[in-house]
Amino acid sequence: MREAVIRWVRGAVAAVVLAGLAVAPWMVDDYTTAILARTLALGLVGVSVALLTGVAGLPTLGQTAPYAAGAYACAVLGSQVSDVGVVQLAVAATAGATLAALTVPLVAPARGVIVLMITLAIGELVVTVLGRWRSVTGGTDGLAGIAPVRPFWGLPVLATDQARYLYTLVVVATLVGAVLLLLRTRAGLVLRAGRDDEMRLRASGHRMPLYVSGAHIAAGAIAGAAGSLLVVAQQYISPADFGFDTSALLLLGVVIGGTASVGGALVGAALVIAVRDWLFGVLPGHAPLVLGALFVATVYLLPTGVGRARRPRRGSPPPTAAPDVAPTPDHAAVAGSRR
C-alpha cells in the first residue's frame, strides 16, 4: 500500500518535472535555454555514473572519458558522415562504448576506491590526449563552428536554442526511459544483487564479470550519446569540458541524488551544475568551496541520497537479529578479491 503511494507520487513528480522541462524554453531567455540543454547532457552522463556507481557497484570518476570520446567522435567523424542527429548519436554511442570496452580489463576486476583511482587516471589520460592530438582534436583550443544537425532525415536543421534544447530533452528522456526499463529486467536485478553481495551471486552460479562488463560498456554508450548532445547544445567543445572537475561534480551530483536512483542522479547532476554556474556569478572564486561543503553535508546527513532518503540505511540491524557473527576468513577474502 505504502509502496504503491510512493510509486504514484514518484510518477507524478516525474511527470510534472518533464512537463516543466518541456515548456521551459518559452519561459526563460535563450542563454538560459542553452545552459539548460548543456545541463541535460551532463545529467545524462550523471545517469551513466549512477548506473556504474549505484547499480553495478563501480564508483567512477572516469565517465568523462566516454563522454569526451562520444563528443569528439561526433564532432570529427559524425559531421563528416551525416548531419542527421540520430546517426551522430549512434556514432557517439559507439565511440563511448568502444572506449569503455577497451578499459573493461582495467576496471572490471577492481572494486571500491581502486576503481575510483583507475577511472580517474583513464579520464585524465583522455583529456591529455585531447589536448595533445592537435591535428584531430584542435588541441586545447578545441573544435568550434561545428555544423548544426537535423534530428531526423527530412527535418529542418536545429537553428535556434529552443530547438536544440527540445532535441536534447527528447533524447535524454528516451535514453533515461531505456535505462529504467533495462534495470527492471532480470539482468538489472542481477546487477543490483551483485552490489549487495558478489560472493553470494557467484555462489548461485552467475557470471559476475559478464554483468559488470556489460554495465560498463552500456554506461560508456550512454555517456558517449551525451557527448553528442553536448556538441549539439554547445556547437563547440574543448578538453576543458571533460576535466576532473566535471567528473567530481558528476559524482557529487549522483551522491546527492542517491547513487542507486537513476532519476535522482539526473536531478542531482543537473542541480550541482546549476549551482556551480549560479555560484560562479554570485560568489566568484568560492563555488568549489560551497560545493565541497554541500558534498560533506550530503554524505553526513543523507548517506543514501535524496532519492532514497525514506529508506533505512543499508546494513542496519534487523529487528530480531541474532548476535552478529564475524565474517569467516574465506568470506572476507573472497569479497576482497573478485574471482
Next chain:
Amino acid sequence: MTCLLDAEEVTVRYGSLAALDGVDLCVHDGQRHALIGPNGAGKSTLLNVIGGSTRPRHGTVRFAGRDVSRLGPAARARLGINRIHQRPAVFSTLTATENIVVAALPRTIRRRRWWPGGSGRLARQRAGPLLERMGLTEVAAVPAGHLAHGQRRQLEIAMALAGRPRLLLLDEPASGLSATEVGRLAELLAGLPREVAVLLVEHHLDLVYALCDTVTVLRDGRTVAAGTPDEIRTSPQVRRAYAEGVS
C-alpha cells in the same frame, strides 16, 4: 556405487599449518552426509574446497564424474553444487522474491532475461512455492535486509534450492538460531527433496544424528572416523577426538 562428489587427497595449508591433510570424502546421490569435529578440524575449509572458493594445494575434486578442481564457485554452482553460508548471505536490498529469482536464474529461468519485469508474475509463480515451504510467504515483498536472522537463513536455503542443486553444502545452518528455530530447521532439512545430496557441517549433534545417514569425523585436518550415526556415537576414537579438541 560411484560417488556424486569425490574428493581425493585434499590438502590445504595456511603457512606451516595444515588445515586439511590428505582428506578423502565421497558423497553419493541423495545421501545425507555430515562432517563433524572440534573447532579448527578443517570442516569449513573442506566445504570451501568443494564449493570452489578455496584452492587445495594437493588433491582433486570430482563432481558427477567430472574433474571440477580447476573451476570457480560460479561454474560449480552451474553444475549443481549450491551452498549455505555460515552467516546467511542474502541480497539485502532485494525483496525475498527477487532474491529467489536471482538465485534461480543461472540454472532454471533462462528465457526472457532482457524482458522487463524482474519481479513480475512469472517470478512470483516460481518463487511462491519455495517461499511457502520455508514459511516466508508473508515477507515475500520485504527487502531481505529487514528480515530476522532465522528468516534470512530460511531464505538462503530457499535460494539454494531455487538453483536446483544436486549437492547442497550446509555450513553450520543452526548457528545463531534459537532452540525453536533449530527445530523448524530440522523439519525443513528433513523435508528436502530426496534427489538432493546434502553435506552438512554442524555442531548440533542432535541435528546431525536425526538427519544424516553417514557421518565423517575430522580432527586436525584428517579423517578420524566415518560411519553411520550409531557407529560414530559409540566410537571411542570420536570421543577422544572431541575430548582432546575441547581441552
